[in-house]
Amino acid sequence: MREILALIMNNQLGKARSKILEQKPVDIAHFLEEVPLEKTLIIFRILPKDVAAEVFTYMSSEQQKYIVGNITDKEIRSILDELFLDDTVDFLEEMPANFVKKVLRSADENTRKLLNQFLNYPENSAGSVMTIEYVDLEKEMTVKQALVHIKKTGVDKETINICYVIDENRKLEGIVSIRKLILSDDDVKLKEIMETKIIYAQTLEDQEEVTDKFRKYDLLYLPVVDKENRLVGIITVDDILDIIEEENTEDFQRMAGISPTEKEYLKTSPFILAKNRLIWLLLLMISATFTGSIIKRFEDLLQAVVILTTFIPMLMNTGGNAGSQSATMIIRGLALGEIRPRDLFKILGKELRVGMIAGIALAGVNMLRLYFLSKVSLVIAAAVCLSLFFIVVLANMVGGALPIIAKRFHVDPAIMASPLISTMVDAVSLMIYFTIATRLLHV
Amino acid sequence: MREILALIMNNQLGKARSKILEQKPVDIAHFLEEVPLEKTLIIFRILPKDVAAEVFTYMSSEQQKYIVGNITDKEIRSILDELFLDDTVDFLEEMPANFVKKVLRSADENTRKLLNQFLNYPENSAGSVMTIEYVDLEKEMTVKQALVHIKKTGVDKETINICYVIDENRKLEGIVSIRKLILSDDDVKLKEIMETKIIYAQTLEDQEEVTDKFRKYDLLYLPVVDKENRLVGIITVDDILDIIEEENTEDFQRMAGISPTEKEYLKTSPFILAKNRLIWLLLLMISATFTGSIIKRFEDLLQAVVILTTFIPMLMNTGGNAGSQSATMIIRGLALGEIRPRDLFKILGKELRVGMIAGIALAGVNMLRLYFLSKVSLVIAAAVCLSLFFIVVLANMVGGALPIIAKRFHVDPAIMASPLISTMVDAVSLMIYFTIATRLLHV
Numbered sequence: 001m002r003e004i005l006a007l008i009m010n011n012q013l014g015k016a017r018s019k020i021l022e023q024k025p026v027d028i029a030h031f032l033e034e035v036p037l038e039k040t041l042i043i044f045r046i047l048p049k050d051v052a053a054e055v056f057t058y059m060s061s062e063q064q065k066y067i068v069g070n071i072t073d074k075e076i077r078s079i080l081d082e083l084f085l086d087d088t089v090d091f092l093e094e095m096p097a098n099f100v101k102k103v104l105r106s107a108d109e110n111t112r113k114l115l116n117q118f119l120n121y122p123e124n125s126a127g128s129v130m131t132i133e134y135v136d137l138e139k140e141m142t143v144k145q146a147l148v149h150i151k152k153t154g155v156d157k158e159t160i161n162i163c164y165v166i167d168e169n170r171k172l173e174g175i176v177s178i179r180k181l182i183l184s185d186d187d188v189k190l191k192e193i194m195e196t197k198i199i200y201a202q203t204l205e206d207q208e209e210v211t212d213k214f215r216k217y218d219l220l221y222l223p224v225v226d227k228e229n230r231l232v233g234i235i236t237v238d239d240i241l242d243i244i245e246e247e248n249t250e251d252f253q254r255m256a257g258i259s260p261t262e263k264e265y266l267k268t269s270p271f272i273l274a275k276n277r278l279i280w281l282l283l284l285m286i287s288a289t290f291t292g293s294i295i296k297r298f299e300d301l302l303q304a305v306v307i308l309t310t311f312i313p314m315l316m317n318t319g320g321n322a323g324s325q326s327a328t329m330i331i332r333g334l335a336l337g338e339i340r341p342r343d344l345f346k347i348l349g350k351e352l353r354v355g356m357i358a359g360i361a362l363a364g365v366n367m368l369r370l371y372f373l374s375k376v377s378l379v380i381a382a383a384v385c386l387s388l389f390f391i392v393v394l395a396n397m398v399g400g401a402l403p404i405i406a407k408r409f410h411v412d413p414a415i416m417a418s419p420l421i422s423t424m425v426d427a428v429s430l431m432i433y434f435t436i437a438t439r440l441l442h443v
Numbered sequence: 444m445r446e447i448l449a450l451i452m453n454n455q456l457g458k459a460r461s462k463i464l465e466q467k468p469v470d471i472a473h474f475l476e477e478v479p480l481e482k483t484l485i486i487f488r489i490l491p492k493d494v495a496a497e498v499f500t501y502m503s504s505e506q507q508k509y510i511v512g513n514i515t516d517k518e519i520r521s522i523l524d525e526l527f528l529d530d531t532v533d534f535l536e537e538m539p540a541n542f543v544k545k546v547l548r549s550a551d552e553n554t555r556k557l558l559n560q561f562l563n564y565p566e567n568s569a570g571s572v573m574t575i576e577y578v579d580l581e582k583e584m585t586v587k588q589a590l591v592h593i594k595k596t597g598v599d600k601e602t603i604n605i606c607y608v609i610d611e612n613r614k615l616e617g618i619v620s621i622r623k624l625i626l627s628d629d630d631v632k633l634k635e636i637m638e639t640k641i642i643y644a645q646t647l648e649d650q651e652e653v654t655d656k657f658r659k660y661d662l663l664y665l666p667v668v669d670k671e672n673r674l675v676g677i678i679t680v681d682d683i684l685d686i687i688e689e690e691n692t693e694d695f696q697r698m699a700g701i702s703p704t705e706k707e708y709l710k711t712s713p714f715i716l717a718k719n720r721l722i723w724l725l726l727l728m729i730s731a732t733f734t735g736s737i738i739k740r741f742e743d744l745l746q747a748v749v750i751l752t753t754f755i756p757m758l759m760n761t762g763g764n765a766g767s768q769s770a771t772m773i774i775r776g777l778a779l780g781e782i783r784p785r786d787l788f789k790i791l792g793k794e795l796r797v798g799m800i801a802g803i804a805l806a807g808v809n810m811l812r813l814y815f816l817s818k819v820s821l822v823i824a825a826a827v828c829l830s831l832f833f834i835v836v837l838a839n840m841v842g843g844a845l846p847i848i849a850k851r852f853h854v855d856p857a858i859m860a861s862p863l864i865s866t867m868v869d870a871v872s873l874m875i876y877f878t879i880a881t882r883l884l885h886v
Contacts, residue, residue, distance in 0.1 A: 022640070023640075024640060024642070024660060026659055026660055026661075147625065150625060151625055151626060154622060154625060154626055155626055159622070160621075160622050160625065161604045161621070161622070178603075178604070178621055178622075178625070179597060179602070179603045179604070179621075182590065182593060182594055182597060182603065182621070183594060183597055183598055197465070197466075197467060199467070214684065215684055215685075215688070216469055217467060217469055218469075218681040218684075219681075220663060220680065220681070237663065237680055237681075237684075238661040238662075238663070238680075240684075241657065241658055241661075241680075241683075241684070241687070242658075244684070244687060244688070245658070245687070245779060248691045249775055249779070251695075252694075252695070252698075252771055252774075252775045253771065253772075253775070255695075255771070256767050256768050256770075256771035256772075256861065257764055257767075257768060258768050258771065258772070264776070264781045265772050265773070265776045265781060265782060265790075265793075266776070266781065266782060266786060266789065266790075266793075270793055270796035270797045270800060271800060273772075273793070273797045274796075274797045274800035274801045274804075277765070277768045277797070277801060278801055278804055278805075280764070280768075281761060281764055281765060281768075281801060281805060281835075282804070282805065282808060284760060284761065284764055285757060285760070285761045285805055285808075285809065286812075288756050288757040288760040288761065289757050289812075291756035291757070291760075292753035292754055292755075292756055292757055293753070295752055295753045295755075295756070296750070296753045299749050299752075302749065302752060303746065303749055306742050306745065306746055307739070309738055309742075309745060309752055310735035310736070310738045310739045311735055312735075312738075312755065312756075313731050313734040313735055313738070313755070313759060313869055313873075314728060314731040314732050314734070314735055316756065316759070317727060317728070317731040317734075317862075317865065317866060317869065318724060318727065318728045318731065320865070321700055321723070321724055321727055321862045322720070322724060324699050324700075324861065324862070325699050325700060325701050325720045325723075325724075327699075328695055328696065328698070328699035328701065329696075329699075329701070329708050329716075330708070331695075332692055332695045332696070332708075333707070333708045333709070336688065336692070338707045338708065338709065339708060339709060343709065346709065347708075347709075350708075350709075350713055350716070353713035353717075354713045354716045354717045354720070357713060357714060357717035358717045358720060358721055358724060361717075361721055361725070362721075362724060362725065362728055365725060365728075366728065369729075369732075392724075418699065418767065418861045418862075419760075419764045419767070419861075422760065422763070422865075423760060426756055426760065430756075
């Protein structure tokens with residue numbers, strides 16, 4: 001790579017070009033990230049048009065902005081011609097308004113209309129991720145006619161692996177794979193071989209439902225229809241891979257109390273990073289003072305038996321951990337569709353039992369440790385271990401129930417994870433602990 | 444669905460059959476899960492052979508076990524004939540040894556040899572997820588010859604969308620898509636149109652590296668070669684979708700302190716669920732007592748100024764939350780390849796700044812609240828807020844650094860998440876708090 005850069009510095013562009021073209025487009029895009037920004041334009045311009053367009057789709061928005069800002073309208077147009085519509089839309093969605101205008105101005109009228117329509121689909125809808133470059137066929141065609149048609153029009157399509165059979169109103173009637181076409185005899189009509197049990201999405205459907213369909217039916221492509229059931233586009237599995245990772249990232253972030261962001265960590269400023277975390281930190285900090293006020297209410301108890309204070313962190317942590325273990329299992333199960341809200345009571349029953357098993361084990365270990373190793377008095381050891389048992393049982397049930405309840409109220413279950421559950425369980429844990437201690441110690 | 448069940452109860456199998464066949468195989472498999480186990484066999488047997496085989500791949504291992512245990516060797520063989528090799532391997536990997544034997548006994552010798560070889564690939568290696576049903580071509584073939592060859596052999600292949608060009612030693616020389624074949628002229632030779640910049644995997648490569656390649660290069664298929672670079676199989680993107688979700692689930696579980704399991708929550712017994720969570724709960728419980736011992740060391744301080752105790756939960760929680768926010772960002776970045784271990788110092792610098800911004804904001808809010816709302820004495824409010832600031836800064840740096848350090852030592856970064864970081868940060872938080880309080884209060 002350094003070699004290529006040296007060639008460019010020495011203006012040996014021809015040599016640099018052939019060296020670069022040994023790479024895959026995504027690798028060229030990564031290489032451009034290491035190059036000083038002002039050099040990227042030179043390199044970008046020596047690439048063949050089709051490669052340049054593909055490299056462009058893999059660039060960071062900063063670089064895309066730089067390129068678009070520094071090339072002519074004619075050059076923009078020639079990139080647009082090579083790009084699939086969904087890639088153009090992806091890139092425009094990240095651009096500020098003046099850049100979008102510049103790009104739209106450079107596009108021909110037809111593309112401009114289409115782009116405007118696509119940019120109007122709600123974010124994360126099937127319409128916003130689909131592409132329109134698919135092969136359409138008619139059911140009265142023979143296999144041979146279909147193949148001729150594909151040969152004529154296929155070069156501009158995102159895929160020819162699956163073709164779509166539509167009627168005169170563009171209503172989707174069937175799908176037929178290129179495999180079926182190749183393996184069938186020339187004069188068979190499409191209506192005899194096309195698949196009519198079609199899985200499809202509607203333009204306004206949420207992308208999460210779309211990914212569920214890909215996952216469930218092991219799809220590579222999914223047709224998208226409008227309200228009148230007319231075929232308007234297809235979604236391809238490579239975009240679905242990206243969406244799945246995005247949604248997992250969102251869940252990871254929400255579960256840690258971070259406002260979700262799609263931007264890479266290293267490319268985000270400390271201010272933005274802090275902003276995304278502060279809301280929850282503040283909220284949880286203030287809720288935690290509630291726990292402090294419970295301690296205050298039992299000040300006399302703690303002053304009389306100071307050693308009780310030393311067990312507070314252990315009890316709170318264990319409760320928090322047990323609760324977030326349950327919550328994580330349920331949140332993940334909901335995300336994968338393995339658990340449904342109607343399973344609430346099954347889950348409560350299960351978590352009750354899990355909590356009792358874990359609670360007995362933890363309380364047992366603790367009893368041995370406290371009584372034999374730390375030589376704590378029996379009654380205090382008993383108070384701690386009894387509390388531990390009840391805290392773990394309760395934490396498991398809270399952790400199991402809250403994500404389901406959130407889902408029922410159409411709130412993202414992922415926010416019912418570790419930070420929130422720990423904070424809630426903390427307060428209740430202390431109540432249990434102090435109540436049991438007061439009873440047993442007769443303070 | 445109830446309707447179908449009624450038809451079966453009334454022995455109207457023909458009608459039931461055509462009703463069932465309106466469904467997609469995966470939906471039939473789900474339907475069978477709702478049916479009493481003894482009825483599944485009847486339904487399974489009325490399905491056409493190819494549909495039965497596909498339905499079989501979507502069944503739970505319990506049901507697969509039941510089916511295999513109750514059908515004849517001949518029936519097993521006819522299912523095996525229809526299954527792709529990777530699906531057979533998937534299913535056998537979940538079966539107990541005596542079932543594997545029964546299945547292997549039913550297979551013809553060739554299949555048996557292959558299956559034995561596949562079952563010997565290490566779990567999670569490229570070899571264990573690949574399939575061998577791909578189309579191979581030779582570079583001297585013309586497009587026309589290639590298409591004739593595909594037509595003859597394609598019906599048994601998992602895909603014909605990408606074909607593989609190999610030499611006489613089965614070494615991979617190029618790949619050519621069906622699209623390229625269809626769009627090229629009949630008498631062009633494959634060597635002129637095949638792609639020679641090939642992305643491939645080795646049989647022993649870890650599936651995580653394989654998924655990285657799919658993600659990075661937007662692949663639908665990836666060829667797998669052995670040590671001598673001979674083509675031995677291909678991996679398809681639908682299996683990659685499953686692997687990505689599995690690995691995300693593992694990360695979610697590890698990050699909550701749960702031993703990873705692939706089994707669905709609702710299908711796992713409370714004992715297994717408890718077992719998977721207990722190791723970490725125990726470990727963390729015992730570590731948390733260390734925090735207790737710090738409190739014990741400062742007993743005198745707490746007895747003298749009891750109100751200090753009430754801020755312990757808030758300080759510990761905020762530190763834990765800040766630390767796990769950072770850790771989550773870094774763990775996820777590492778998993779997606781956006782962050783590399785060599786970025787450690789960049790991360791520390793960033794988290795230092797994020798921690799200072801968040802620390803100032805939180806300490807500020809807290810100061811106002813304590814001094815004006817709760818009427819706490821100025822010196823105590825100052826001790827609490829100063830501690831809060833240092834705790835948040837430190838927690839951010841610990842949370843940012845530990846996943847990277849884990850990765851460097853080839854430990855899964857995901858275990859450096861919320862539970863472990865909270866426990867570690869707790870102890871340090873208390874040390875900071877008590878030290879500052881002692882200094883400011885002159886106790």
